[in-house]
Amino acid sequence: MLSDVASDGTTITPRARVWKARRGSRGHTDGAEQVPNQDGAGVVDAVGEGVDPVWAGRRVWIWEAAWQRADGTAQEYVVLPLRQAVPLPDNASFELGASLGIPALTAHRSLTVAEGSPERLGPGALAGRTVLVAGGAGAVGNAAIQLARWAGATVITTVSSPEKEALARAAGAQHVVNYRAGDTAAAIRTVAPGGVDVVVEVxxxxxxxxxxxxxxxTGTVALYANDGGDALGLPVLPLMLGNLRWQAVMIYTVPAAAKDHAVAAVSAAIADGALQVGEQSGLPLHRFPVEQIADAHAAVEQGAVGKVLIELP
Structure with a gap:
C-alpha cells in the first residue's frame, strides 16, 4: 500500500456525478461513512510492506480510490494499492493528473471496444478510422478527442452551443457539429460518407x-452514460444489416487487463504531451478549496462545463 499526500498544493478532483453518491444513490460502502471522489494527484508520502522504497517521494496520479472503499481522494492522505498510483512526469501538472482517472480510462475503453480495435492506444493505432464523440465538451468527451487524435483517428464531435464548439476544437476535434443547428446526421455523413467506425456515446x-x-x-457505439434516459430502443433490422454493436462501458468493472492497457496508454499519452487540461485544451478548470467541497459537487450537479477540482492544503 502507499499513501498519497497533498502537502504541496496537490489538486484532487471529484468524480463526475459524485453528488449522486452524496445523495445516497451511488453508495459503494453499504451506507457506511464515505470520503468521496475517485481521482487525484499528489506525492507518495510513504510505502507499505513489499513496496519498493523508491516510490516514496514520487509524483503520481491515482484512479478509483473510492470504488468499493470508504476512502476517496477528498482528503489530504489516502492509502491505496500500488497498482492505483501511476507515475506523473515532472512536466505534467497536478491539475492534469487529477483530471485523468475515470474520464481518461473511460475514454480509452470506449475507443478500444470496436471490432478490430487495438487493445491499447498509441500513435497510429486508430489511423484510417473515424470516431464520433457525442458531447465533446465534457470530461470524457475531451479525453476521447485527445486520445483519438493521438492515435491517428479522424474525430467528429457533437455539441450544443458555439461556446462548446470552441472547446471541442481546442481539444483537437477536426469536425464539430452543433446538433441544435440543422440535420445532424446529414452533417456527419457529409464529413464521413461511409459512416463512423466508433461512437463514444454519453x-x-x-x-x-x-x-x-x-x-x-460493423460500427460500434460505446455507451458510458445514460444522459437523457435509461430506456434504449433500437431498430433490429438496421442493426442486423450493418452488423452494428452497442457496447456498454463501466470502467470500474472492465476486465483487469483492459484497465491495465488503459492506464499504460494514458501514461504514454501524457509523456507525449497529447493529454492536456485547461480552457486552451478544451477543458476549463474550476477550483474549490476542500472546505467548499459541497459547492464543488453542486457545480458538477448543475452542469459546470469543464473539470471541477478540489484543492487541498
Missing amino acids: APAPNAELDVAVLAP
Missing part, C-alpha cells in the same frame, strides 16, 4: 436514431 437513448444513421458497417 446519451445513448436520445441519440439512438442518430447513431444508427451514421454508423459504418
Whole structure:
C-alpha cells in the first residue's frame, strides 16, 4: 500500500456525478461513512510492506480510490494499492493528473471496444478510422478527442452551443457539429460518407436514431452514460444489416487487463504531451478549496462545463 499526500498544493478532483453518491444513490460502502471522489494527484508520502522504497517521494496520479472503499481522494492522505498510483512526469501538472482517472480510462475503453480495435492506444493505432464523440465538451468527451487524435483517428464531435464548439476544437476535434443547428446526421455523413467506425456515446437513448444513421458497417457505439434516459430502443433490422454493436462501458468493472492497457496508454499519452487540461485544451478548470467541497459537487450537479477540482492544503 502507499499513501498519497497533498502537502504541496496537490489538486484532487471529484468524480463526475459524485453528488449522486452524496445523495445516497451511488453508495459503494453499504451506507457506511464515505470520503468521496475517485481521482487525484499528489506525492507518495510513504510505502507499505513489499513496496519498493523508491516510490516514496514520487509524483503520481491515482484512479478509483473510492470504488468499493470508504476512502476517496477528498482528503489530504489516502492509502491505496500500488497498482492505483501511476507515475506523473515532472512536466505534467497536478491539475492534469487529477483530471485523468475515470474520464481518461473511460475514454480509452470506449475507443478500444470496436471490432478490430487495438487493445491499447498509441500513435497510429486508430489511423484510417473515424470516431464520433457525442458531447465533446465534457470530461470524457475531451479525453476521447485527445486520445483519438493521438492515435491517428479522424474525430467528429457533437455539441450544443458555439461556446462548446470552441472547446471541442481546442481539444483537437477536426469536425464539430452543433446538433441544435440543422440535420445532424446529414452533417456527419457529409464529413464521413461511409459512416463512423466508433461512437463514444454519453446519451445513448436520445441519440439512438442518430447513431444508427451514421454508423459504418460493423460500427460500434460505446455507451458510458445514460444522459437523457435509461430506456434504449433500437431498430433490429438496421442493426442486423450493418452488423452494428452497442457496447456498454463501466470502467470500474472492465476486465483487469483492459484497465491495465488503459492506464499504460494514458501514461504514454501524457509523456507525449497529447493529454492536456485547461480552457486552451478544451477543458476549463474550476477550483474549490476542500472546505467548499459541497459547492464543488453542486457545480458538477448543475452542469459546470469543464473539470471541477478540489484543492487541498
